[in-house]
Amino acid sequence: MIEQRAPGKLYIAGEYAVVDPGQPAVIVAVDRYITVQLSEGSQVGRVRSSAYGRSPLVWVRDDASDRIVLEHQPYDYVFAAITAVEQLRSERSLPPRYYDLDISSELDDVSGRKFGLGSSAAVTVAVVAALDEFYGLGLGEVERFKLALLATIEVAPTASGGDLAASTFGGWIRYASPDRGALRAHRAAHGVSATLSAGQEWAGSGVTRLAHPDALQLLVGWTGSPASTERLVEQVRTSESRTPLQPYPTFVADSRACVDALVEAFARGGAGAPEVLGRARRVLQRLGASSGITIETPQLRDLCDIAERHGAGGKPSGAGGGDCGVVLADADLATEPILREWEANDIRRLSLAPHPASGGV
Ligand code: MEV
Structure with a gap:
């Protein structure tokens, strides 16, 4: 079994403005986590999570087209993360495999109310990390962050990705966002792998570590x-x-x-x-x-x-x-x-x- 966890975050300054490409924010990752456990599955993939509603996500892979077909989908970010990693896996001509995901969260209170600590970002980062390990993709942290951002902006096109950066890199960071419209267009035209290594589309964005x-x-x-x-x-x-x-x-x-x-x-x-x-x-x-x-x-x-x-x-x-x-x-x-x-x-x-x-x- 593979286990990956990703921390929540708090914005300290720069929110809203950070949505504009190149505009900075200060964010800190916090020691509360979303944990994803991945186990090898059989014909269907299940996502179980007490934190994300009652009905489990169930997806099946259509082996003929090498695509995931969604049967039930209450978890946008999880599915977007699965889709992004599967696209990369397919672009690298690696064979598909089946897996189940179990998700647990410390970013909600006992009655399931979210604290607002970036649970969508943390679950996206943790799913990308678990699938990276499962498929042996060998992504570095920067690539995991970029992949998580490509997944996120399919669900929330305006999201800056600052919470993903904090969740990926930890600590205190200064973050500036890339042009997400350009990234989505690049992915649609050239695929995930080419978008991860694109130059111009990521220009002006970046993460700088700040000392504690x-x-x-x-x-x-x-x-x-x-x-x-x-x-x-x-x-x-x-x-x-x-x-x-x-x-x-x-x-x-x-x-x-x-x-x-x-x-x-x-x-x-x-x-x-x-x-x-x-x-x-x-x-x-x-x-x-x-x-x-x-x-x-x-x-x-x-x-x-x-x-x-x-x-x-x-x-x-x-x-x-x-x-x-x-x-x-x-x-x-x-x-x-x-x-x-x-x-x-x-x-x-x-x-x-x-x-x-x-x-x-
Ligand atoms: C929300 O946590 C922070 C905002 O700046 C939105 C974003 O960065 O995507 C309001």
């Missing part, structure tokens, strides 16, 4: 209300042209300035990062106000206000609208008052730490 900021504490609060990233990103995109108060390019420039300042603060071990987080919060608030979208829900506002009142910096993490808020505090700040007030306001602390960086990038 020793002078900081990371706190994460969960609102208990799951949000739909895809819906929120779509709303922001469709409102882009209707923002006379704050044109979208101003938001993107402000976001980049916060990411740059955060990267500089991290280079100093984290000194000054809580203030930068506060600035990044205001940038997101202005985006919400000018586009009419609730990024900072009342609970996220409480979460961040409490952190700020006690001398830390806080902001919604990711698309907002629910999910988690992230707080950075200087290492010597007493955080008990923040945690006490969170508890009194129904904000649950998620105890987690950065997942260590791999040697990959």
